[in-house]
Amino acid sequence: MADDIDRANDVAQETIDRIIAKAPKFDAPSLPECLECGEDIPIQRQAFGGRNLCVDCQTVLEKRGRQ
Numbered sequence: 001m002a003d004d005i006d007r008a009n010d011v012a013q014e015t016i017d018r019i020i021a022k023a024p025k026f027d028a029p030s031l032p033e034c035l036e037c038g039e040d041i042p043i044q045r046q047a048f049g050g051r052n053l054c055v056d057c058q059t060v061l062e063k064r065g066r067q
């Protein structure tokens with residue numbers, strides 16, 4: 001019985017580790033202005049980290065199929 005619980009815990013931990021490993025990392029700081037057009041990037045958007053484009057330019061980029 002205890003073995004089953006241990007095994008279940010191991011599986012759960014492995015799943016969590018995998019999710020964390022695959023999660024995007026937002027360590028990089030955001031830029032205050034868009035690289036493309038120079039528009040201010042909203043503070044709320046900068047808070048995510050790693051944002052170099054304004055919402056408009058990011059949307060255009062994603063529609064082109066690149067990210």
Ligand SMILES: [Zn+2]
Pocket residue numbers: 034035036037038039053054055056057058
């Ligand atoms: Zn822009």
